[in-house]
Amino acid sequence: xxxxxxxxxxxxxxxxxxxxxxxxxxxxxxxxxxxxxxxxxxxxxxxxxxxxxxxxxxxxxxxxxxxxxxxxxxxxxxxxxxxxxxxxxxxxxxxxxxxxxxxxxxxxxxxxxxxxxxxxxxxxxxxxxxxxxxxxxxxxxxxxxxxxxxxxxxxxxxxxxxxxxxxxxxxxxxxxxxxxxxxxxxxxxxxxxxxxxxxxxxxxxxxxxxxxxxxxxxxxxxxxxxxxxxxxxxxxxxxxxxxxxxxxxxxxxxxxxxxxxxxxxxxxxxxxxxxxxxxxxxxxxxxxxxxxxxxxxxxxxxxxxxxxxxxxxxxxxxxxxxxxxxxxxxxxxxxxxxxxxxxxxxxxxxxxxxxxxxxxxxxxxxxxxxxxxxxxxxxxxxxxxxxxxxxxxxxxxxxxxxxxxx
Amino acid sequence: xxxxxxxxxxxxxxxxxxxxxxxxxxxxxxxxxxxxxxxxxxxxxxxxxxxxxxxxxxxxxxxxxxxxxxxxxxxxxxxxxxxxxxxxxxxxxxxxxxxxxxxxxxxxxxxxxxxxxxxxxxxxxxxxxxxxxxxxxxxxxxxxxxxxxxxxxxxxxxxxxxxxxxxxxxxxxxxxxxxxxxxxxxxxxxxxxxxxxxxxxxxxxxxxxxxxxxxxxxxxxxxxxxxxxxxxxxxxxxxxxxxxxxxxxxxxxxxxxxxxxxxxxxxxxxxxxxxxxxxxxxxxxxxxxxxxxxxxxxxxxxxxxxxxxxxxxxxxxxxxxxxxxxxxxxxxxxxxxxxxxxxxxxxxxxxxxxxxxxxxxxxxxxxxxxxxxxxxxxxxxxxxxxxxxxxxxxxxxxxxxxxxxx
Numbered sequence: 001x002x003x004x005x006x007x008x009x010x011x012x013x014x015x016x017x018x019x020x021x022x023x024x025x026x027x028x029x030x031x032x033x034x035x036x037x038x039x040x041x042x043x044x045x046x047x048x049x050x051x052x053x054x055x056x057x058x059x060x061x062x063x064x065x066x067x068x069x070x071x072x073x074x075x076x077x078x079x080x081x082x083x084x085x086x087x088x089x090x091x092x093x094x095x096x097x098x099x100x101x102x103x104x105x106x107x108x109x110x111x112x113x114x115x116x117x118x119x120x121x122x123x124x125x126x127x128x129x130x131x132x133x134x135x136x137x138x139x140x141x142x143x144x145x146x147x148x149x150x151x152x153x154x155x156x157x158x159x160x161x162x163x164x165x166x167x168x169x170x171x172x173x174x175x176x177x178x179x180x181x182x183x184x185x186x187x188x189x190x191x192x193x194x195x196x197x198x199x200x201x202x203x204x205x206x207x208x209x210x211x212x213x214x215x216x217x218x219x220x221x222x223x224x225x226x227x228x229x230x231x232x233x234x235x236x237x238x239x240x241x242x243x244x245x246x247x248x249x250x251x252x253x254x255x256x257x258x259x260x261x262x263x264x265x266x267x268x269x270x271x272x273x274x275x276x277x278x279x280x281x282x283x284x285x286x287x288x289x290x291x292x293x294x295x296x297x298x299x300x301x302x303x304x305x306x307x308x309x310x311x312x313x314x315x316x317x318x319x320x321x322x323x324x325x326x327x328x329x330x331x332x333x334x335x336x337x338x339x340x341x342x343x344x345x346x347x348x349x350x351x352x353x354x355x356x357x358x359x360x361x362x363x364x365x366x367x368x369x370x371x372x373x374x375x376x377x378x379x380x381x382x383x384x385x386x387x388x389x390x391x392x393x394x395x396x397x398x399x400x401x402x403x404x405x406x
Numbered sequence: 407x408x409x410x411x412x413x414x415x416x417x418x419x420x421x422x423x424x425x426x427x428x429x430x431x432x433x434x435x436x437x438x439x440x441x442x443x444x445x446x447x448x449x450x451x452x453x454x455x456x457x458x459x460x461x462x463x464x465x466x467x468x469x470x471x472x473x474x475x476x477x478x479x480x481x482x483x484x485x486x487x488x489x490x491x492x493x494x495x496x497x498x499x500x501x502x503x504x505x506x507x508x509x510x511x512x513x514x515x516x517x518x519x520x521x522x523x524x525x526x527x528x529x530x531x532x533x534x535x536x537x538x539x540x541x542x543x544x545x546x547x548x549x550x551x552x553x554x555x556x557x558x559x560x561x562x563x564x565x566x567x568x569x570x571x572x573x574x575x576x577x578x579x580x581x582x583x584x585x586x587x588x589x590x591x592x593x594x595x596x597x598x599x600x601x602x603x604x605x606x607x608x609x610x611x612x613x614x615x616x617x618x619x620x621x622x623x624x625x626x627x628x629x630x631x632x633x634x635x636x637x638x639x640x641x642x643x644x645x646x647x648x649x650x651x652x653x654x655x656x657x658x659x660x661x662x663x664x665x666x667x668x669x670x671x672x673x674x675x676x677x678x679x680x681x682x683x684x685x686x687x688x689x690x691x692x693x694x695x696x697x698x699x700x701x702x703x704x705x706x707x708x709x710x711x712x713x714x715x716x717x718x719x720x721x722x723x724x725x726x727x728x729x730x731x732x733x734x735x736x737x738x739x740x741x742x743x744x745x746x747x748x749x750x751x752x753x754x755x756x757x758x759x760x761x762x763x764x765x766x767x768x769x770x771x772x773x774x775x776x777x778x779x780x781x782x783x784x785x786x787x788x789x790x791x792x793x794x795x796x797x798x799x800x801x802x803x804x805x806x807x808x809x810x811x812x
Contacts, residue, residue: 016462050482058489065492068500069485072478076456079475083464086471094474098504099549143505356466 003125004034007157008045008137011174011229013077019043022231022240023084025172026130030090037121037131037164039157040081042073055256063108067147069139071097074134074153082132092130095121097137098145102156104122104138110149111154113138116163125164133160154215157326162222169219169226170237171211176230177238178203178210180403181255185391188404194239194246199253202346202380238292245350250348251356252401256340257390259289262315263372265307266322268332278329279306288314292375292384293340305330307373309384312338340372341390344382345397363400369393409572410440413541413563414451417580418637418658419483425449428637429490431578432536436496443527443537443570444565446487448479469514473543473553480540482561488538495677498536499700501527503543504551508562509546516555519544519562522569530697531570539566560621572781575625576643577617582636582642584609586809587661591797593811596749598659600645600652602664605659608752608786620648649754657755657762658807663796664748667697668721669778670729671713674738683713684735692727698748698781698790709738713779715790718744746778747796750788751803763787769806775799 006026013019022040029036041047050070054061078094085092100121104111121131135153140146148155154171161169176191178200183189195203197220204213210228219226219240229237243249257330269275276295283290295306310318322334350356360381365369367394373384385393398404412432413435419425427640428446434440436606448455456476460467484500489500506527510517513777527537541559548553554561560577567575584606589595601609602625610619616634625632649655675681682701689696699714716724721744728740757763766787770777775798779790804810 014460020464053422053486054489055480057425057486058493060493062490062492065485065488065500066503067485068488069482072481075478075481076459079471079473080459080463082471083460083467087464087466088470094471096474096551145502219412291511 001035003037003164004038005039005161005164005166005169006037007153007169008041008172008231009153009174010041010047012172013042013081014044016080017114018231019077019244020084022081022172023088023090024057024078025063025231026081026085027088027090030130033084035125037125037160037166038081039132039133039135039153039160040074040077041153042070042077044072044078064144064348067108067145071134071145071147073135074136078132078134082130085130085132090130090202091128092123092132095131095133096137097134100133102133102138102159104146104148106139106140106142106146108140108144108146109139111138111146113148113159118163121164135220137150152212152214153219154212158215158219158224158226161224162218167225169336171226171228172231173210173228174231175228176209176233176235178230178240178254180253181394181398182257186398187394188398190405192238192402193236195240195253196243196246196348198242198348198379199242202344202377203254203256211240235297248357249349250347250403251353252345252347252403253349254346255394255397255401255403256346257394258344259387259390260312261309261340261342261384262312262318262336262338262385263307263309263323263340264315264318264337265305265335266329266331266333267305267335268303269306270330271302271304275304275306275329278325279322280308282325283310283318286317286321287320288318292373294373294397295338303374308341309340309373339387340384341387342382342384342395343390343397344380345401346380348379350379350381359400360397363396364393367392367396407439407441408574409443409570410435411443411445411570411572411575412578413445413559413561413575414447414578414637415559415580416447416453417449418704419446419487419576420450420488425483425486426490428487428578429494429496432487432491433470433494433496435482436536441531443531443566443572443799444485444487444541445539445559445566446480447541447559448476448483452479452482456726467787470550473514477540477543477553479552480542484538484540485784488536490506491536491538496536497534498538499530500540502535503540504545506539506545508539508565510546510552510554512546512548512552514546515551517544517546517552519554519565522565524569527570532628545675555704557619558620560618560648561624562626564621564625564630564632567630567632568624573631575630577632577634579614579616579634579635580607580637581634582641583634584660586648586659587800587804588663592801592804594804595766596809596811598644600647601659602649602652602754603646604649604754604785605752606646608783609660609662609749617620655755656809657759658751658809659755660752661800661803661807662750662752663800664750665793665796666718667715667744667746667748667790668718668724668742668744669713669715669790670710670721670724670728671741672735672737672739673711673741674709677708677710680712681710681712684731686714688727689716689724692723694724694727698779698788698809700779713744715748715779723766745792745793747793747799748788748790749796749803751801751807752786754785756785756787765806766803769802770799771804773798
C-alpha cells in the first residue's frame with residue numbers, strides 16, 4: 001500500500017471542530033487504501049501564547065527550556081487528533097518527536113533533523129494505525145526536546161516522508177496551491193498543477209510564502225514529491241516535483257515580488273581596488289543582509305556609483321554603517337530609497353531558452369517602468385523598480401509570458 | 407548538603423508573576439545551603455482546559471492520548487520555572503517525567519509510580535543545578551506518557567523525595583498547614599506543628615483535604631518527612647512525620663467532618679443468616695461505597711434494622727438498588743436521610759488512653775446532639791449526627807479535648 005504523509009498547519013487544527021474536520025480528511029485517505037502518517041502543528045495561537053510566557057518570565061531565555069515549553073503545543077494537537085480519529089473508527093496513535101524518535105542536532109530553538117528512526121513507526125503503520133506525529137520538534141543528542149524554529153512542521157513532514165519512503169507528502173494549508181503570481185493582485189493568476197523544486201525555491205526566496213524554504217530544499221535533496229493543497233477545499237493542489245515529472249514545461253512558471261527591499265546608492269566612490277570590501281565588509285559585520293549589487297563605472301574612469309539593496313527594516317542601520325565608512329572610502333553622497341519592489345520571473349525553461357530576460361525588459365519599457373537594478377540566476381531574473389509600479393508590472397509580465405488564465 | 411524536595415501546586419504557579427515568586431522561594435532555599443529538587447503542577451486552569459478539549463473531541467477518549475495531552479500542562483510549568491530560576495542567577499534545568507525517568511505501571515490516566523531512576527538527576531544535582539521536575543506524570547512500560555490522576559503531583563513529590571533520600575518534602579499549598587479542625591468553622595482552631603502519618607491519613611480520609619491520601623501513604627511507607635506550608639506566607643507549616651519525632655504527643659490531634667454522607671435505614675429486616683450479604687453485595691456490584699454500618703437486633707429477636715451510610719451523590723442509586731432487594735430480603739421499610747454529617751476525632755494517643763470515646767459521647771450529649779451511628783478505628787472515633795449540628799459539635803468537641811488556641 002502506498003504510504004502518504006499528510007501535514008496540517010496551525011490554522012487547520014485551530015479548534016476542536018477543525019481537528020475533527022482534519023480527522024475526516026485523514027479517514028478519507030485511509031479509506032482510499034493509503035497507509036498514512038500525519039504531521040501536525042500546534043493549534044493556531046498556542047505557540048504565540050507559549051512564546052509570550054517565555055518572554056515574560058525571562059527576556060533572555062535558555063533555548064533548551066524554551067523548546068521544552070513550546071513543544072507542548074504540538075503535543076496537545078497529536079493527542080487530540082489521535083482521539084478524533086479513534087472516535088470515527090480509525091486506528092491511530094500519537095507520537096511526540098522523542099518517541100519516534102526524530103533526532104536533531106543540538107541547536108535548540110532552530111535545530112536541524114539529522115535522522116528519523118522509523119522502526120517503531122513502521123510497526124505501528126504495519127499494524128494498520130495512522131501515525132499522528134508532532135511537527136516542529138525532535139530530540140537532541142543530550143536527550144532533551146528540540147524545536148526546528150517557526151514553520152518547521154513543513155520540514156518535519158518532508159523529512160518523515162523521506163524516511164518512510166512515502167509516495168507523496170501532502171501539505172494542507174490555507175491556500176489551495178501555488179499560483180503563477182499573487183492572485184490578490186493579478187486576477188488572472190493561475191494555479192499551477194506542477195512546479196519543480198528549483199522554481200519553488202526561487203519563488204519562496206523572493207516572497208511567495210507557501211512552503212518553508214528549508215522544507216523544499218529537503219524535498220529536493222531526497223526527491224520527495226510534495227503537494228500543496230487546501231485544508232478547507234477538497235481539490236487537487238500543486239505538486240512540487242522533479243523536472244522529469246513535468247511533461248509540458250512552461251518557460252516561465254511564476255512571477256514573484258518582494259516589497260521588503262530598500263535601495264542604497266553611494267555616489268562618487270573613487271574607483272580603486274578594495275572598495276567593494278570596504279563597503280560590504282562593515283555591513284556583513286553588522287549582520288545586514290545585502291541582496292542585489294550593481295557597480296557603474298563613471299565616464300571619467302576615476303569614480304564610480306555603487307548601488308545595493310538591503311531589507312527595509314535594516315535601512316536605517318545600513319545608512320549608519322555607511323556613514324562611518326565615508327572618510328575612509330571618500331565617497332561623495334548617499335541616496336536611500338525604501339519605495340522599491342523586487343519583481344522576479346522564475347522558470348527552469350530559461351536555462352535552454354534565450355530571450356526571456358529581453359521580454360521582461362521590453363514589457364517593462366513598454367509600460368514606461370524604469371529598471372533600477374537587475375540580477376539573475378540560472379532560473380530567475382529579478383529587477384528592482386519603483387514600488388508604485390508593483391501591480392502594473394506584475395499584470396503586464398503575467399500577460400507577456402502567457403500565464404493568464406483563459 | 408541536605409537534599410530538599412519542594413512541591414508547588416497549580417495555584418502557586420498560576421501565572422508568570424507567581425512563577426517568579428516560586429523561583430525566589432526556591433532561590434532562598436538554595437541560598438540556605440540545600441540541594442533542591444522542585445516538583446510543580448500545571449498552571450491553575452491549564453489542566454481543566456486540556457481535559458475539556460479531550461472531552462469535546464472524544465467523549466470516550468483513549469486514556470493514552472489523554473495522558474499525552476494533559477501532561478503538557480506540567481511541561482510548560484517546568485520550562486518556565488527553570489527559566490525564572492536562571493533569570494535570577496540560579497542554575498536549573500527542567501525534567502519531564504520520561505526524562506528522569508519516573509517509571510509507572512501501564513494504567514493510563516491513574517498510573518502508579520513503580521520506580522524513579524535518579525542517576526541523571528543525581529548528576530545534575532551534583533553539578534549544582536536545581537532539578538525542576540514535572541509532577542503528575544511518568545512513563546509507562548510501553549514508552550508512552552502516563553499521568554497519576556488528579557492531584558498526583560503530591561505523590562510525585564513524595565516519591566521523588568524517597569528516591570533522592572531527601573531530608574524533607576515541602577508541599578507548598580494555599581493553606582499554611584494542618585489545623586486541629588476547620589478554621590472557617592472553629593475560630594479557635596490551631597495550626598499543628600507536627601502530626602503523624604497515621605493521623606494525617608485519617609484526617610484526609612474524613613474530609614480534611616490538604617494532601618492527597620496516596621501521597622501520605624507513600625510518605626508513611628518510605629518514612630519521608632512531609633511539611634505542608636503556604637506558598638504565599640513565609641512561615642513554618644505542619645510537619646507530617648513518624649510518631650517518634652513527636653515529643654509531646656497530644657491525645658487528640660484533630661477533629662474532622664464530612665458532609666458528603668447520606669444515611670439509609672432498612673426497617674424490619676428478618677434476622678437470618680445472609681442478610682448482610684444480601685444487602686451489601688448488590689451495592690458493591692453497583693460500585694457504591696458503603697462507609698459506616700450498624701445492625702440493631704430488635705426486641706422480638708426475629709427482625710432487625712440495618713443502617714448504613716453512602717456518599718450523598720450515590721443516595722438515589724443506592725435506594726434503587728435496595729428496592730430491587732425488597733422481595734428477596736423481605737424488609738419492611740426504607741428510610742433515607744441526606745441531612746447528616748460525620749464527625750471524627752483523630753489521635754494516635756487514643757491507642758493508649760481510655761476515655762476518649764466517652765468524652766466525645768458526653769460532650770455531644772451535653773449539647774443535646776443525638777448520635778445516629780458510631781464507628782471506630784485504632785486512632786479514630788466517628789459519629790454520624792444531624793447535619794444542622796455540625797458547627798455546634800465541632801466547637802464543643804474542640805474545646806472538650808483542649809485543642810482551643812489560647
